[in-house]
Amino acid sequence: MLGKLWLIPNTLSEGPIERSIPEEVRDVASGLTHFFVESEKGARAFLKRLPLRIPIQDAEVLALDDSRAMERMLDVLRQGRDAAILSDAGLPCVADPGAQAVLQAHRIGAEVKPLVGPCSILLALMGSGLNGQSFAFCGYLPVEKIERERKIRELEQLSSRHKQTQIFMETPYRSQKLFESLLETCSDGTWLSVAANLTSADQTIGTRRVAEWKNGRVEFGKAPCIFCLSSLP
Known part of the structure; x- marks a missing residue:
């Protein structure tokens, strides 16, 4: 009999692990090797x-x-022992490595067991007040300024055309620069939600039109941020 492949969620922030990882998940993970x-x-x-x-x-x-x-993981499963996929933060395989390993586990017929845990993308969407019925996750935007601004305008157009929330992220040390690019590039009427330090004691989520964001100086520093954009009225 093949072993199971467990998909173990990790925390998004420091602090007690019990705050975001359910007891059942901790119990399963504790018994794996x-x-x-x-x-x-x-x-x-x-x-x-x-x-x-x-x-x-x-x-x-x-x-x-x-x-x-990959081959080592498959060997473990073929020997009837359980294995786990674990990312550095949040859910494995969702904007994180692991999808290919899961696919290979399916190919040999192993049971895949995803477990409940925090996902920054969905938490940001939940807290944004923007359309949660139709949305797209776009990963990281280009680093180079001209390409980044072109991509931002493209996302605005997609949001307007499909009535769809566009979600994206940035490495913490570039969060502020991306935020400033969004204010410079987006139309004043576009909705922008920024979720910073999710699940931590100093978590903040703000949703405003771009014109409103421009009225006050906001500093995100090096906080990990998820951005949600919507061109809906």
Whole structure:
């Protein structure tokens, strides 16, 4: 019998793990020994907070970008042992590595078990007040200024044409620059929601028209942010 592949959610912020990871998920993760992860450092930090039922040094923790990871994961499953996919923050396979590993598990007939946990994309959408019936996640926008502004205008047009919320993100140290580009590029009537430091004690979510954002100076610093944009009236 094949082992199961568990998809383990990670926290989005510091603080008690109980705040965002359900007890059932912590219990499952605590009993596993084979982890295929976004990064070894991020995974070990999470595993120390559980804690594991075995010494952490005895757990197998292998980064998904390691050339050995895929075949090793499949070997574990074929031997009838369970394995886990774990990202550095939030849900694995959703704007994070892991999808190819899950696909290969399906191909050999292993059972895939996704578990409940925090997802910054959906939390930001939930808290935005914008259209949650039709939305698109666009990942990261271009870094280069001209290309980024072109992409922002394209997202505005898509939102207007399809009545669809456009969701995107940026690395924390570029959040402020992206926010300023949005104010410079978007129409004054466009709705912009910014969710910063989700699930942390200093979480903020604000939704305003671009013209309103321009009226006051807002500093997000290096906070991790999710942006939601809508051209609806």
